[in-house]
Amino acid sequence: MSSNGIQHQLILDGEEVNFSAGETLYEIAERHRKEIPTLCYDPRLEPFGACRLCVVELEGARNPVASCTTKATAGMVVKTQSEPVEKYRKTLLEMVVSENREVEVDPLRGYASQELGKLTDRYQARTGRFKGAQSGQLHATDDNPFIFRDYDLCISCNRCVRVCAEQEGDHAIAAMGRGFHKQITTEFNGLLKDSSCTFCGQCVQTCPTGALADKKALRAAELPEPLQKTRSVCPYCGVGCSVDLLSKGEKLVGIHPAMDGPANEGALCVKGQFAFDFVQHTDRLSMPMVRGDDGELHETDWDTALDRAADGFAKTLKKHGRHSIYGIASGRTPSEANYTMQQFIRRGYGTHYIDNCSRA
Amino acid sequence: MSNPLSDMDKPDVIFCIGTNMTECHPVAATRIKKALKRGAKMIVADPRKIQLAEMADVYLPIRVGSDVALLLAMAHVIVRDDLHDHAFIEERTLDADQFLEHLSEFTPEWASTITEVPAADIEKAAKLYGAGDKGAIYYTLGITEHICGVDNVQSLCNLALLTGNLGREGTGINPMRGQNNIQGAGDVGAIPSNYPGFQKVDDPESKAKFEALYGREMDGERGITKVKALNLCGSEIFAMLIDGENTVVSDPDRKHCEHALSSLDHLVVIDIFLTETAQMADVVFPASAFAETDGVCTNTERRVQRLRQAVPPPGEAKPDWWIICQLAKRLGFEGFEYESAKDIFNELCSISPIYTGLDWDRIDKSEYQWPAPEEGHPGTPILHENEFTNGRGLFKLVRYRDPAETISEAFPVWLTTGRRLQAYHTRTQTGRSAGIDYLLSEESLEIHPEDVDAWGLQDREFCRLSSARGSVEVRVRATNRSPRGTVFTSFSFNDVPVNILTGSGYDPITDTAELKVCPVRVEALDKSESDAAG
Numbered sequence: 003m004s005s006n007g008i009q010h011q012l013i014l015d016g017e018e019v020n021f022s023a024g025e026t027l028y029e030i031a032e033r034h035r036k037e038i039p040t041l042c043y044d045p046r047l048e049p050f051g052a053c054r055l056c057v058v059e060l061e062g063a064r065n066p067v068a069s070c071t072t073k074a075t076a077g078m079v080v081k082t083q084s085e086p087v088e089k090y091r092k093t094l095l096e097m098v099v100s101e102n103r104e105v106e107v108d109p110l111r112g113y114a115s116q117e118l119g120k121l122t123d124r125y126q127a128r129t130g131r132f133k134g135a136q137s138g139q140l141h142a143t144d145d146n147p148f149i150f151r152d153y154d155l156c157i158s159c160n161r162c163v164r165v166c167a168e169q170e171g172d173h174a175i176a177a178m179g180r181g182f183h184k185q186i187t188t189e190f191n192g193l194l195k196d197s198s199c200t201f202c203g204q205c206v207q208t209c210p211t212g213a214l215a216d217k218k219a220l221r222a223a224e225l226p227e228p229l230q231k232t233r234s235v236c237p238y239c240g241v242g243c244s245v246d247l248l249s250k251g252e253k254l255v256g257i258h259p260a261m262d263g264p265a266n267e268g269a270l271c272v273k274g275q276f277a278f279d280f281v282q283h284t285d286r287l288s289m290p291m292v293r294g295d296d297g298e299l300h301e302t303d304w305d306t307a308l309d310r311a312a313d314g315f316a317k318t319l320k321k322h323g324r325h326s327i328y329g330i331a332s333g334r335t336p337s338e339a340n341y342t343m344q345q346f347i348r349r350g351y352g353t354h355y356i357d358n359c360s361r362a
Numbered sequence: 363m364s365n366p367l368s369d370m371d372k373p374d375v376i377f378c379i380g381t382n383m384t385e386c387h388p389v390a391a392t393r394i395k396k397a398l399k400r401g402a403k404m405i406v407a408d409p410r411k412i413q414l415a416e417m418a419d420v421y422l423p424i425r426v427g428s429d430v431a432l433l434l435a436m437a438h439v440i441v442r443d444d445l446h447d448h449a450f451i452e453e454r455t456l457d458a459d460q461f462l463e464h465l466s467e468f469t470p471e472w473a474s475t476i477t478e479v480p481a482a483d484i485e486k487a488a489k490l491y492g493a494g495d496k497g498a499i500y501y502t503l504g505i506t507e508h509i510c511g512v513d514n515v516q517s518l519c520n521l522a523l524l525t526g527n528l529g530r531e532g533t534g535i536n537p538m539r540g541q542n543n544i545q546g547a548g549d550v551g552a553i554p555s556n557y558p559g560f561q562k563v564d565d566p567e568s569k570a571k572f573e574a575l576y577g578r579e580m581d582g583e584r585g586i587t588k589v590k591a592l593n594l595c596g597s598e599i600f601a602m603l604i605d606g607e608n609t610v611v612s613d614p615d616r617k618h619c620e621h622a623l624s625s626l627d628h629l630v631v632i633d634i635f636l637t638e639t640a641q642m643a644d645v646v647f648p649a650s651a652f653a654e655t656d657g658v659c660t661n662t663e664r665r666v667q668r669l670r671q672a673v674p675p676p677g678e679a680k681p682d683w684w685i686i687c688q689l690a691k692r693l694g695f696e697g698f699e700y701e702s703a704k705d706i707f708n709e710l711c712s713i714s715p716i717y718t719g720l721d722w723d724r725i726d727k728s729e730y731q732w733p734a735p736e737e738g739h740p741g742t743p744i745l746h747e748n749e750f751t752n753g754r755g756l757f758k759l760v761r762y763r764d765p766a767e768t769i770s771e772a773f774p775v776w777l778t779t780g781r782r783l784q785a786y787h788t789r790t791q792t793g794r795s796a797g798i799d800y801l802l803s804e805e806s807l808e809i810h811p812e813d814v815d816a817w818g819l820q821d822r823e824f825c826r827l828s829s830a831r832g833s834v835e836v837r838v839r840a841t842n843r844s845p846r847g848t849v850f851t852s853f854s855f856n857d858v859p860v861n862i863l864t865g866s867g868y869d870p871i872t873d874t875a876e877l878k879v880c881p882v883r884v885e886a887l888d889k890s891e892s893d894a895a896g
Binding site for chain 1: 367368386387388389390392395396399538539540541542543544545546547548549550551552553554555557558563572576578579580581583584585586587588589591598599600601602603604605606607609612627628630633634635636640641643644645646647648649651652653654655656657658659660661662663665667668669670671672673674675676677678679680681682683686687688689690692693695696697698700703706707709710728729783784786790791792793794795796797798800801872873874875
C-alpha cells in the first residue's frame with residue numbers, strides 16, 4: 003500500500019499518527035485499536051460502504067463519513083468515538099435489528115455469525131424502537147446438505163456476494179431487488195447446486211448474522227458441551243490450509259477456515275470445509291486385528307497383534323534375509339509416522355527398502 | 363514449489379500445464395484467479411478443456427503425453443526470437459550452447475504434428491511466456507505421471523532457466539503436491555534414495571553419519587521403489603509394512619497389485635479403515651486420524667506446520683508413530699524410545715540439514731518454509747535466489763518419446779485419468795462424509811458428445827471401457843470438456859476400478875506410472891448387460 007514508503011500524518015482522536023498513501027481511515031484506526039464497529043467489512047474484500055456503521059467524524063465534512071471507503075489524506079482530523087457518531091451507530095443498529103427474526107444465533111452457524119449479536123449488545127440496540135419490515139426470505143426448498151439459506155436473517159451487507167466474486171472468482175450468488183425487497187440469490191432464484199457454487203463455504207463463514215449457516219455444524223447445536231477450537235491443517239491436498247477444528251466434548255462437529263492461515267488466508271474448498279465425518283465414522287478401526295486360522299480377520303488386543311506382527315517380520319528376516327522386507331509410508335500421515343517408518347526399515351534392517359505413495 | 367503460494371497472484375505470465383488446479387488445489391487456484399483479475403496473462407496446456415482452460419489467454423489442447431514436444435518448441439521459439447535471458451544464462455547456467463543448438467530442429471511446425479495443436483498457438487504461448495518479466499510455471503501429476511515424467515519436468519526447468527524465471531518473486535517451477543504431507547514424507551526420508559533431509563544414501567559421508575547414529579552397517583546403494591518392490595513380491599520381497607495407503611485401489615494395474623500383496627508371507631497394514639488393502643493383511647493396526655493426532659506436516663510450498671489433536675481416537679486406535687515404535691521394540695530395534703510426537707520431530711530436526719533451524723515450538727505459528735539450515739534462520743520462501751543447489755543450473759537435452767502404448771485398431775481411444783473436486787483419492791474419507799454424495803455420487807466417463815454419437819453410445823447409460831489389461835463398466839457423460847478421441851475418468855470410486863486398465867508403462871528414473879495415458883476401447887453394452895449394470 004505504501005508509495006515509496008513515504009509516511010504522512012493525520013490526527014486520530016487527538017493523536018498524530020502516521021499512514022501510507024492509499025490507506026483508508028478504517029485501516030489506520032484498526033491499526034491503532036480503535037474498535038470501530040462494522041458489519042459489511044471483511045478485511046479480505048474491497049471496502050463496500052453499505053452498512054454505514056464505521057462512520058467517523060471528519061473535521062470539515064458536513065456529515066460523518068464511512069471510514070472503510072475514505073482514503074486518508076495528510077492533515078485530516080478524525081474522531082472515531084464522538085457522541086453523535088455513537089448515537090448514529092446505535093440508531094443504525096436498531097434499524098438493522100428490527101428487520102431480523104433473531105439476533106443471537108448459534109456460533110455453529112459460521113465463523114463471523116456472532117458479529118451482529120455482539121454489536122447489538124455493545125450498543126444496547128435491541129430497543130424495539132423501529133417496527134421494520136423483514137427483508138430477505140428463507141430459501142426453504144434448497145435441500146443441499148451444506149449451506150442453510152436462512153435469508154430471514156439477511157441484512158444485505160453483500161459479504162457473501164463479494165467473497166464469492168472477489169475471493170473465489172465463482173460469481174455464484176448475487177443481490178436481486180432493492181430496499182426491503184432485496185434478496186441474495188443465485189441465477190433464476192434456484193438451487194445452489196444448479197449455480198456455479200462449489201460449496202467452498204466462504205459465504206457461510208463471512209456472514210455476520212448467520213443468515214448463511216453451516217448445516218453440518220448445526221447438527222451439533224443441541225450438544226451441551228462448550229464449543230472448543232483447535233488449530234490444525236486440512237487433511238486433503240498439499241496446499242496445507244490452516245483450519246480450526248470445532249469440537250464439543252469428544253465430538254468433532256465442524257471446521258472453520260483459519261483467517262490467519264498462511265497458505266489459505268481464510269479460504270477452504272468443499273472437502274476441507276465439509277468432508278470431515280470420516281473421522282468419527284462407524285467404519286473406523288478401533289481394535290487391532292489378526293488373521294485367524296479360518297482365514298478371516300478378528301479383533302484382538304495390542305499385545306497379541308504386536309507379537310504376531312513382530313513374529314512375521316522376524317521369521318521373514320530369518321528365512322529370506324534383510325532385503326526381503328519392505329516399508330510403504332504415507333503422504334497422509336504426519337511426519338513423525340514417516341520418520342519412524344523409515345527408521346524402522348533403516349535401523350532395523352540396514353536397507354533403504356522404504357518408499358511412500360508419491361509415485362501413484 | 364520453488365516459490366510460495368502467496369506469490370501466485372504476482373506473476374505477469376502464468377503457465378499451467380498438467381494441472382487441474384480449480385478441482386485438485388482449489389484454494390491455490392483462487393490466487394490465480396486474482397492474478398488474472400489484476401491483469402496477468404495465462405497459458406494453459408491440457409488435453410481437457412478444464413476450468414483453467416476457459417480462463418486462459420492461450421489454451422493449448424495438447425494430445426495426452428505430448429508435453430515434451432510442446433515445451434521443446436516453445437524453447438525453440440524463445441531462442442529464435444531472442445526472448446531468452448542472456449545475462450541469467452551467462453551467470454547462472456552451464457552448457458547453454460549445446461542446449462541452444464539442440465533446440466534448432468524442434469520447430470512449432472514439428473511440434474504441431476505431435477501435439478495436434480496449431481503451430482501458431484505454440485508460437486503465441488512461447489512469445490507470451492518468453493516476453494513476461496515474471497513468468498511462473500505450475501504443474502501437477504499431468505506432468506509427472508508419464509513414462510517421460512522426468513523429461514517433462516526437465517523441459518519445464520529448461521524453459522525457466524532459458525528465461526531467467528527462477529529465484530525471484532512471482533516466478534519459478536511450482537509443482538502442486540497432492541496430499542497434505544506428501545512433501546513431508548520425502549523430506550523425512552521415507553524414500554529409497556535419501557536419509558532424512560535429502561541426505562543421499564549413496565553418499566559415503568551420509569552413510570558414515572547414519573552408521574554412527576544407528577550403530578549398524580548401512581547399505582551404500584539406493585533401495586528399490588515401491589513399484590519394483592511390488593513386482594518382486596513373492597520372489598524377493600516377502601514381508602511388507604504399509605502405513606496409510608490403499609495400494610490396491612490407488613496404484614496402477616490393480617490385478618497386479620492384488621497378486622503382489624497376496625504373494626507375501628507377511629503383510630501388516632496400519633490404517634484408519636479396513637481398506638481394500640487392509641483386508642489382505644495378516645495384521646491390521648488401528649491408527650488415529652486427522653483431528654486425533656499431534657504432529658507435523660509439510661505443504662507444497664515447503665511450509666512446516668503443526669497438526670493438533672481435538673478429539674480422542676476411537677477405541678484403542680493409536681498414533682501411527684506409536685504403533686511403529688511398539689513393533690520396532692518387540693523386534694529388539696534400538697532408538698524407538700519416544701514419548702511424544704514432539705520428541706520425534708525434534709530428533710528429526712537435529713539430523714536433517716533442511717530442518718536444523720526448526721523445532722516443535724518454533725513452528726507453532728506455521729512461519730517457516732524449509733530450508734532453515736541453522737538456528738535463527740528465517741526459512742526460505744523462494745528457492746534458488748542466488749545459487750542453485752548444485753551451483754549452476756543445467757540444461758537437459760531432452761527428446762520427445764511416444765507414450766508406452768499408443769492408440770491402435772484394437773484400442774483406438776486415449777484414456778487419461780485424474781481427480782474431481784468433490785472426491786479425494788479412493789474416497790476412504792470423502793466417501794464417508796455426509797453430503798458429498800449429493801454433489802458426486804458415482805463415477806462417469808467424460809466423452810465428447812460427437813464421440814458419444816459416433817461410437818453408438820447413449821449419454822447417462824453404461825459403457826464398457828477396456829484396455830490391454832482388463833475392462834470396467836462406467837456411465838457415459840457427454841461433455842465438451844473431453845476433446846474428440848480422448849476420454850476421462852477418475853480412480854476414486856471402487857465400483858469403477860479404473861486402475862484395472864492403467865499401468866502401461868513407468869518412468870525409467872522415478873518408476874512413476876503412466877496413469878495419464880492409456881489406450882482403450884469404448885463400447886456400448888447390449889441390453890441385458892446394461893440392465894444388469896444399471
